[in-house]
Amino acid sequence: MKHKKRKNIFVYTVLIIMAFIMVLPFIWTILTAFKTQSEALQVPPQILPSSWSLRNFKAVMEVLPFGKFFVNTFLMILFRVLGSVFFSALAGYAFARLVFPGKNVLFAIILLQMMVPGQIFILPQYMIVSKLAWLNSIKALVLPGIVSTFGTFLMRQFFMGLPRDLEEAAVLDGCSIWKTFWKIMLPLTKPGLVSVGIFTALFAWKDLLWPLIVNMSIDKMTLSTGLVNLMGQYSVDYPQLMAGSLIAILPMLILFLFFQKQFVEGIATSGTKG
């Protein structure tokens, strides 16, 4: 019993120290975002701001259109999620359940894409976007993420795990392939769809290089590239920089707090199914 108690103290100590390290940068960001420049530069540091005024947030929003950045980021994520979830479900179903010539070769192409480092696509994709005259548009932000090979792979795994008799019954009832897929099979893969959606959203949210390259004009930037811009303008005003960072952290953080279970399960499936 005593041994167990000592072990527990060890476990909680490690967990709490690690939690503290993980969360401290966030806390410091929040505290700094409310300070004045001179409060932030106190030695030794002043922990709490003397007033909880929103002036840094207002100042940052005046310099750069963070509302627009948010809308651009939101639209990029929305269209990427809709596209990749729907197309991955379709392709995943075909690779899992339908029989057709060339299936193995075509699936190998999908697998190959997953293994290749993404940077090799960037210049050719940029050339395509610029030839289409799509630079500085939402379309440009969406394009590389409109389909997802990882999503296809994940959905294939999901469909393969479903019992076959459901489909056989549907076929006997005279359902077309489309109807079998849409009405019977698709509703059963909801966790898979959520997983693909979360992955796509998270990946798009964290992407910096692509939006940096294609959308240089201020009103088409994402939150991430907006921050790069802010950093260029205010390289030393840390309270304002932290206010900007906080604006760019909050949306996904709030989404995560609401859909924690789905996030965690979505990530977990990618390891066990992949």
Added chain:
Amino acid sequence: MIRKKKVKNPRLTLTKRNINAWGYAYLFIAPTLIGVLVLNLWGIIQSIYYSFHEVKGFNDPEFIGLENYVRLFSDGEVFRALKNILVYAAITVPIGVTLSLLLAVLLNAKIKGKGLFRCIYFLPVVSAPAAVVLVWKWLYNKDFGLINQVLETFHISGPDWLGSGSIAMVSVAIVGIWSMLGYNMILLLAGLQEVPKELYEAAEIDGGGAVQKFLKITVPLISPTLFFVIVTTIINALQVFDTIFMMFKTSSPAFSAVESIVYLFYRYTFTNYNKGYGSAIVVLLFVIIMAITGVQLKLQKKWVHYND
């Protein structure tokens, strides 16, 4: 993964009904396949093509044979960038994976507040790197950053985290580890939850200690997940860009100690407008990562225990 071909699959013969079914199948895979062919496969071919050309601005590429590659293999900057990403991987992979495994094992025990801990460790994963890096830049600030201020209270004068070449890569690595810890932990935790509890009970009856249980039961049984985590962490480490791009200007004194291959690729392709040479750099990265993937597929069969 790929099923053996049956001798004669009746659904692969040319009948009206089958052709109809194939039509559906091709229609289903068409959007994804077209996307992959145009955006990705074509991209690989195009990048390789550019790497044998001189591409300046939007002029037509001019064929120059192996010139870019000859330059690549005698370019000190490329070797330096290769060394930098290897150092980065050598720091982040062992420490990052060990820490995430430790956290996963601890969280897998019966403890209170499991959900809260998991949530906290996961926070950096949902934060955009651009924002995270700005935050760390502030923490690392030589004179006013929190880290050096705390060190000061213990009468330690903190280093110039981002300004000194000898420590800059460590600073980048710390951010890397902090950012990925939660992600890998979730993957490993999922692997751990599939280990049957009876195995531990059996080991307890045999009198095995915690360390022995960990090495004899946990590690072999989660080896597929662990292997997956290690390989993806290595591959991601070699592609590091965001942190370095946000933290260091090319004029920074520590720049040469942290510049990565992707950063070098970015600079040549999008700021120096030497797309041909930039492409040769990215092809080099492609070859390295494909080689690692190849080795992974081979090794996987050797030491990973799959129980199905």
